Amino acid sequence: MAYTIKLGMFGAWRGSSYIELIGEEDPSVVKIVAVCDKQAEKLDHTEGLKDAKLFSDFDDFISYGKSVGMNAVFLANYFHEHAIYAIKAMEAGMDVVSECTSAATLKQCVDLVRCVERTGRKYMIAENYPFMTANLEMKHQIDGGTLGTLLYAEGEYNHSGDLNTLKYLTPFKYHWRAWMPRTYYVTHAMGPLMYMTGSMPKYVSARASHSKLLEEIRDFRPNDDGMARMFCEMDNGMTASFTGCTAQASDYSRYRVVGDRGSVEQGGYTGGSVRLYYSGHTKPEGVTDEVRMITPDPAS
Ligand SMILES: NC(=O)c1ccc[n+]([C@@H]2O[C@H](COP(=O)([O-])OP(=O)(O)OC[C@H]3O[C@@H](n4cnc5c(N)ncnc54)[C@H](O)[C@@H]3O)[C@@H](O)[C@H]2O)c1
Structure with missing residues (x-):
């Protein structure tokens, strides 16, 4: 029906x-x-x-x-x-x-x-970030099993903007974007790592960093923390570190997963491609290059 x-x-x-x-x-x-x-x-x-x-x-x-x-x-x-x-x-x-x-x-x-x-x-x-084409390609490479035992993962989500953008996104003084700890908006940095490695956090600790620049706009954004970084032990044994929603001057987000046989990453300098690396003795059969740039196909 x-x-x-x-x-x-x-x-x-x-x-x-x-x-x-x-x-x-x-x-x-x-x-x-x-x-x-x-x-x-x-x-x-x-x-x-x-x-x-x-x-x-x-x-x-x-x-x-x-x-x-x-x-x-x-x-x-x-x-x-x-x-x-x-x-x-x-x-x-x-x-x-x-x-x-x-x-x-x-x-x-x-x-x-x-x-x-x-x-x-x-x-x-x-949560949409795990399903970006390049993140899906990272998952595809990880699922292939050639990276070996996963050791660590890193996620960095940046949403920088000029003061007018920050004002626009923060329409009143106690709007959530103005005061919430930077550790809260974590899904865009952490979600892709969880999805591509199939793991869940077990233990977490976190620290925030103060921003002098944000101090200057306290009248409409009364939280001076520019970013927060979290560190997790995941249930698959690897560690992961990632940022929360940030206001620092960086123009891209990035994701990286490292195993004992190879690593995979994307963001910024990879220009939408995924960088795959194996060290000499860990290259899977048939792979000749230590480094490969893979252009993900959104249709596949
Ligand atoms: N996935 C993404 O890339 C992405 C991008 C932007 C926002 N978001 C998410 O979307 C959500 C909303 O964010 P936003 O950017 O729209 O800004 P926002 O939170 O300021 O907007 C919320 C809207 O809901 C309305 N609203 C809130 N409480 C209400 C209530 N009790 N009764 C009637 N209306 C009410 C407000 O008037 C406002 O228009 C957040 O959870 C944010 O994380 C996700």
Whole structure:
């Protein structure tokens, strides 16, 4: 029997890019039936909203959703408030996709898991960086097993911007981008490493670094930490280090996984290609070069 995903979009800033994409899909497969954002101006320009009803209050949005068979909610609201609304949506019988992160505290993570168990709803985190073409190629190389025992992995996510961009992304003083510890927005740096190595963190420690530059813009961004670095022992025995969301002056993100027989990496200087390395005695049969640059094919 055909099943239509009747989706409600909560948060229409990042959410509007998904509204556009979903608007291009076959509406018998997926369509947006309602959108909720307390800032009405974020809803004006969205083309894909022809048949969707607009709300500024989450509870009204869910009540309406129930009346029209809305069966899933996409959470693109404030980064640190996803769990509260995920639980409300699942309790109302709807599946949930949560943009980038699940929860702001460990307790909320436990509450989320219990809610999934209680309601039987589907819950998914939408973290996109693992699925970049070059990261998928890294995973393909790692899955091939020629890198040997994985020893360590590094992830670095950079989202630099000029002051106007920072202001634009931080619309009020206590917006989450202004005050949250830099360790929180970790999914773009860590997610790809977890996905490509199939591992989960077991132990973690972290440190942040102070930025003099950010001190100068304290009036609209009251957290002077320019970056945070985390160090994890993973459940496959390797170690991993990665940054959280950062505001330092670097223009690219990068990922690197090193085994005892070879290594693989991408980012910045590799120009979208993946660099694969074996030392002389660890080259797999048939491989002649120690270093190979692989151009990933998005179609494969
Ligand atoms: N994957 C990516 O590359 C990527 C890129 C940008 C943002 N994001 C994620 O998207 C999420 C949203 O970020 P953003 O950039 O849209 O900025 P944002 O968090 O400022 O925007 C959230 C939107 O939700 C609305 N909202 C929040 N709480 C509400 C409530 N209780 N009732 C009604 N409306 C409410 C706000 O008005 C705002 O328009 C974050 O979790 C962020 O991590 C991911």
